[in-house]
Amino acid sequence: EAGVAQSPRYKIIEKRQSVAFWCNPISGHATLYWYQQILGQGPKLLIQFQNNGVVDDSQLPKDRFSAERLKGVDSTLKIQPAKLEDSAVYLCASRLTGGDYGYTFGSGTRLTVV
Amino acid sequence: AQTVTQSQPEMSVQEAETVTLSCTYDTSESDYYLFWYKQPPSRQMILVIRQEAYKQQNATENRFSVNFQKAAKSFSLKISDSQLGDAAMYFCAYPTPSGGGADGLTFGKGTHLIIQP
Numbered sequence: 352e353a354g355v356a357q358s359p360r361y362k363i364i365e366k367r368q369s370v371a372f373w374c375n376p377i378s379g380h381a382t383l384y385w386y387q388q389i390l391g392q393g394p395k396l397l398i399q400f401q402n403n404g405v406v407d408d409s410q411l412p413k414d415r416f417s418a419e420r421l422k423g424v425d426s427t428l429k430i431q432p433a434k435l436e437d438s439a440v441y442l443c444a445s446r447l448t449g450g451d452y453g454y455t456f457g458s459g460t461r462l463t464v465v
Numbered sequence: 466a467q468t469v470t471q472s473q474p475e476m477s478v479q480e481a482e483t484v485t486l487s488c489t490y491d492t493s494e495s496d497y498y499l500f501w502y503k504q505p506p507s508r509q510m511i512l513v514i515r516q517e518a519y520k521q522q523n524a525t526e527n528r529f530s531v532n533f534q535k536a537a538k539s540f541s542l543k544i545s546d547s548q549l550g551d552a553a554m555y556f557c558a559y560p561t562p563s564g565g566g567a568d569g570l571t572f573g574k575g576t577h578l579i580i581q582p
Contacts, residue, residue, distance in 0.1 A: 384569055393469070393556050393572030394510070407567035440508055444570075452498045452560055454570065456510035 353377065355457035357443050363463045369431035372460045375424070376445030380455070382406075385418055385428050386442040388459070394442055400426060401448065433464045467492055467561040471573035478547050479581050485532075486542045486576045488557030494518075497559055499533065500570070501542045504554040513555070516540065544578075552580045 356375040364370050376383050381402050386394035397416065399407040402423040411418070415434070420426040430437055440459040447453065469490045478484035490499070501513040516524045516533050523531050528548075532541045544551055554575045560568040 382568075386569075391574070393558070393574050394570070395572070396569035399567055399569050401566055406565055407563065407569060409563075442508070442510065444510070448566075452500075452515070452568070454500075454510075454512070456502075458507055458509040461508070 355443055355445055355455050357441075357457035357460055359460055360458070361461050361463075363465060364433055366435055366464050367432040369429065370433055370462060371427055371429045372441050372443075372462075374426045374428070374443030374457060376426075376443070377455055379447065380445035381423070381448045382446050383420060383426050384444040384454075385426070386444065388440040388442055390439070397428070430462075433462075435464050438462055438464045467559075467571050469557050469559065469571055469573035471557055471576050473576045474574070475577040475579065477579040477581060478544075480547055480549060482547055483543060483545045484547055484578065486544075486555050486557075486578070488540045488542070488573055490538050490540065490557070490559060492538070492559065492561070494562065499531075499540045500558045501529070501531070501540075502556045502558060502572075503551075504556060504575070505552075510556070514542065547580050549580050549582060552578055554578070 383400045385397045388394040397411045398418045400420040418428045442459040444456045497518045499516045502510045514526045528545045530543045556572045556575045558570040558572045561571045
């Protein structure tokens with residue numbers, strides 16, 4: 352089966368600009384997650400979707416970050432305006448609902464804010 | 466708050482030797498899963514091994530095995546016959562349910578594993 356697809360692979364922007372990341376999960380995976388991984392740390396959950404509904408966005412900085420999954424398939428994460436501290440790898444993951452927690456991760460987008 | 470602690474920022478081992486990476490966690494759940502993930506420079510998180518907390522038997526996957534101590538909330542990873550391809554960051558993680566179906570993973574800070582040829 353195809354894996355979790357993410358794009359772009361790299362992005363460099365200036366502070367105060369906006370940026371968007373795209374994720375296409377494994378076909379049939381109803382649950383989708385976005386994580387932020389700052390250099391030298393483990394990933395931190397930003398938001399979880401179940402189909403096109405938000406299940407958990409408690410750690411999403413809602414003043415500048417937004418995410419959507421309109422048709423319950425692919426998803427977009429946006430940052431506007433970006434800050435220097437947003438420099439990180441943004442990972443998308445998906446899994447079937449229920450079952451044995453078979454999370455599958457994409458290769459992430461490395462964002463550098465200068 | 467749910468936490469995962471990996472106390473070894475970096476570990477080094479000779480090729481073909483055995484190495485153990487440590488992890489402790491804090492949860493109030495009685496039944497849960499625990500995971501070890503490998504993250505090479507390609508950045509993709511790759512599942513190494515998974516343990517179900519209600520199972521007494523420690524999980525094994527080829528050269529990888531865990532020592533799961535539920536009472537101590539300890540979940541260490543043992544890599545036998547280390548290979549150059551095992552060099553990567555290793556993360557311990559578990560799902561942290563918080564109602565409404567929320568089950569995102571909480572990760573430790575990771576251990577950088579170096580394999581010396």
